[in-house]
Amino acid sequence: MRKSNMATEALRAxxxxxxxxxxxxxxxxxxxxTEEKAKLNDVDSCVIGQRLESLQNxxxxxxxxxxxxxxxxxxxxxxSDKRHIVSSSQDGKMLIWDxxxxxxxxxxxxxxxxxxxxxxxxxxxxxxCGGLDNKCTLYPLSMEEDPATKKKAIATHTSYLSCCSFTxxxxxxxxxxxxxxxxxxxxENAQLIQSFHGHAGDVMSIDLSPTETGNIFxxxxxxxxxxxxxxxxxxxxxxxxxxxxxxxxxKFYPSGDAFATGSDDATCRLFDLRADREVxxxxxDSIIFGCNAxxxxxxxxxxxxxxxxxxxxxxxxxxxxxxxxxxxxDNRVSCLGVSPxxxxxxxxxxxxxxxxxxxx
Amino acid sequence: MxxxxxxxxxxxxxxxxMExxxxxTQSCMKRQKTSETLKDLVSYCNNNLKNDRLVYxxxxxxxxxxxxxxxx
Numbered sequence: 001m002r003k004s005n006m007a008t009e010a011l012r013a014x015x016x017x018x019x020x021x022x023x024x025x026x027x028x029x030x031x032x033x034t035e036e037k038a039k040l041n042d043v044d045s046c047v048i049g050q051r052l053e054s055l056q057n058x059x060x061x062x063x064x065x066x067x068x069x070x071x072x073x074x075x076x077x078x079x080s081d082k083r084h085i086v087s088s089s090q091d092g093k094m095l096i097w098d099x100x101x102x103x104x105x106x107x108x109x110x111x112x113x114x115x116x117x118x119x120x121x122x123x124x125x126x127x128x129c130g131g132l133d134n135k136c137t138l139y140p141l142s143m144e145e146d147p148a149t150k151k152k153a154i155a156t157h158t159s160y161l162s163c164c165s166f167t168x169x170x171x172x173x174x175x176x177x178x179x180x181x182x183x184x185x186x187x188e189n190a191q192l193i194q195s196f197h198g199h200a201g202d203v204m205s206i207d208l209s210p211t212e213t214g215n216i217f218x219x220x221x222x223x224x225x226x227x228x229x230x231x232x233x234x235x236x237x238x239x240x241x242x243x244x245x246x247x248x249x250x251k252f253y254p255s256g257d258a259f260a261t262g263s264d265d266a267t268c269r270l271f272d273l274r275a276d277r278e279v280x281x282x283x284x285d286s287i288i289f290g291c292n293a294x295x296x297x298x299x300x301x302x303x304x305x306x307x308x309x310x311x312x313x314x315x316x317x318x319x320x321x322x323x324x325x326x327x328x329x330d331n332r333v334s335c336l337g338v339s340p341x342x343x344x345x346x347x348x349x350x351x352x353x354x355x356x357x358x359x360x
Numbered sequence: 361m362x363x364x365x366x367x368x369x370x371x372x373x374x375x376x377x378m379e380x381x382x383x384x385t386q387s388c389m390k391r392q393k394t395s396e397t398l399k400d401l402v403s404y405c406n407n408n409l410k411n412d413r414l415v416y417x418x419x420x421x422x423x424x425x426x427x428x429x430x431x432x
Contacts, residue, residue, distance in 0.1 A: 019369075022376040029383040036391065043395040048402060055415055063423040083422070100422060198382065236382045238389070255404040257397065275397045276389060299408035300401070301415060318402055343413040344423050359417040360424045 037277045045270075045280045049319035055301065058314065059359050060345065062328045066097050066354040068104050073348035074116050074131075075163075075335050079124045082341045086127045087354055088115035094129045096141065099346070099356050108139055108147055117163045121170040128154065128173055130161035136175050138187060155185045155192075163206050167231075174217060174231075176203035182219050184231060196229050198236040205249045211256035218259050220247030226261055226271060240271045242278045249293045253317075254300045260317070262291030268305045270317060282315045284322060293335045298342030306333030306347055328355045 015021070071091030078085055084105070085097045092113040096106040111133055118129035127147075130136040136155035139147040155161070159178035166173050167184075172193065176182045182196040182203055201222030208217045216237070220226045226247055228238035245264035252259045258272045258279070266287050270280035282303065289308035296303055296317065303317040304326075312326035312333055331350035338345050344358040409415060 017373070017377075019373055019376050022373070022380050026376070026380045026383055029380070029387055033383070033387055036387070040391050040393045042393045043398065045394070045398055048398045052402070058415070059417075060414060063425070198378065235385065237385060239382070239386065253401065253404075254408070255401065257404070258401055272394065272397045272401070274392045274400075275394045276386075276391045277394070279394055279398060279401075297412050297414040299412035299415065300405045301409055301412060318405060338414070341413070342411070343418065343421050345414065356423060358421050358423040359414055360421045 037275075040275055041277060045318070046320055049316070049321075052318055054319070054321075055316060055323055058302075058323050060314075060326065060357045061359075062326075062355045062357045063344070063360065064099055064102055064356040066095075066099070066102055066356070067352070068095055068097075068107075069093060069352045069354075071113070071352065072331075072350040073334060073352060073354055074114065075118045075129075076337055076346055076348045076354060077118055077120045077127075078337055078339050078346065079120045080122055080340055081124050082339050082343070084120070084124065085346055085354065085356075086118050086120050086129075087348055088118035088129050088131070089352075090114050094118055094127065094139075096127065097354070099344075106141060106147055110137075114160075117161050117175075119164045119166055119173070121166050122168060123170050126170050128164055128166070130155070130164060130175075132160050134158065134160060134177070136161055136164050136173060136185070138173075152190065154187055154190045155183060157181070157183070159202070162202065162204050165206055165208055167208060168212075174206055174208065176206045176219055176221075178202040180221065180223075182206055182217075182229065194231065194234045196234055196236070198227055198229075198239075199223050199225070201246075204247060207250050207252050207259065209256045210252050210254060214256055218250045218252065220250040220261055220263075222246040224263075226250055226259070228273065238273065238276060240276075240278065242269060242271075242281075243267070245290070248291065251294050251296060254296055254298060260294045260296065260303055262294040262305050264290035266290055266307075268294055268303060268313075268315065270303075280317070280320050282313075282317075282320060282322075287313065292333060293337075295336055295338045295345075297338055304336055304338070304345055306336045306349075308332045310349070310351075312336065312345075312347060326357065328357060329353070 069089040116131040157177035163176040249262040268282040293306040303315040329349035335348040
């Protein structure tokens with residue numbers, strides 16, 4: 001060992017702030033946390049679920065097919081008008097659909113392929129998207145002008161943009177990136193308000209709390225953990241582990257007290273914020289492919305998962321059982337979302353199409 | 361503070377400190393029993409289930425295909 005290295009070693013051994021000392025302390029805390037959490041697990045979710053009546057006559061079917069992308073559909077989002085949908089694709093395009101008529105109202109071409117994230121502004125007048133360009137770009141929608149002429153770059157990351165979501169207004173947007181951070185941006189000035197460091201791998205998905213006082217959001221990523229963040233301070237306030245592979249999707253339970261995850265380990269899970277632990281795991285021996293996207297029905301009773309085996313598994317979120325399987329695509333289901341009024345489910349796929357399913 | 365040999369080490373130290381701080385915050389958190397929290401999840405769902413249109417469909421769904429023929 002070289003002399004200088006030896007000196008550093010010696011310094012570290014004495015220093016309580018050394019990485020070794022810090023990680024020892026962290027490990028001890030982790031062990032205590034696991035113990036604390038286990039103590040509070042006084043009832044199994046299956047026991048509670050068993051008391052509930054099974055859901056009968058579940059009968060949702062594809063009602064619309066949205067054709068127009070020339071590549072894999074990677075992301076979709078509903079407009080607050082419950083009628084329009086934005087989707088983005090590997091082909092470098094973002095399309096705005098009227099889901100009732102299946103007409104395309106806007107087609108926006110991005111500078112790069114693989115547009116992995118897109119999001120509708122709460123007003124329904126703007127959309128934002130990004131991907132391999134490492135940017136999040138805003139497009140105001142108007143019938144008179146081409147949205148591309150009014151485009152505006154809001155956010156820049158040091159790696160690809162994996163997800164984005166407006167907060168309660170068009171004025172702020174939250175982004176997640178392959179650079180393992182999330183960030184909150186001011187749309188008007190295109191300025192960073194807060195950044196969120198803590199993930200040890202690519203961030204794949206984010207979701208804002210549906211409660212108005214929440215001020216929190218959840219993120220999931222390739223480090224297999226989901227993190228809950230305080231938007232105002234930038235602090236990670238809760239960490240949820242359990243998944244054995246990348247978390248691809250996170251979504252709050254409608255009450256805001258729990259969230260679901262979809263993972264490459266072929267399971268979906270439910271994590272409870274107040275109990276600070278996993279409370280349900282949705283899996284079957286026959287399901288061996290990863291889950292890319294999850295969303296709840298309006299009451300939270302039904303959890304939809306879009307999988308790599310081309311299916312959508314429909315789970316009873318409280319009983320933990322599978323209700324049915326939807327076969328509506330010819331390739332991976334990459335994204336899905338329940339409409340804001342809860343009447344229908346939109347799914348996007350690597351088969352280049354989106355479908356809108358409903359129970360009629 | 362010792363002078364660390366490179367930036368990577370400084371970054372690792374920064375991360376370790378941040379993780380520890382986050383763990384300390386987490387261990388102060390007040391947790392509830394799952395028997396209580398799960399009850400709340402179930403009651404939220406039960407209170408809203410009647411209006412869940414993917415479970416109990418409405419007769420007027422916007423995605424219902426309109427019949428083409430009309431009787432005058």
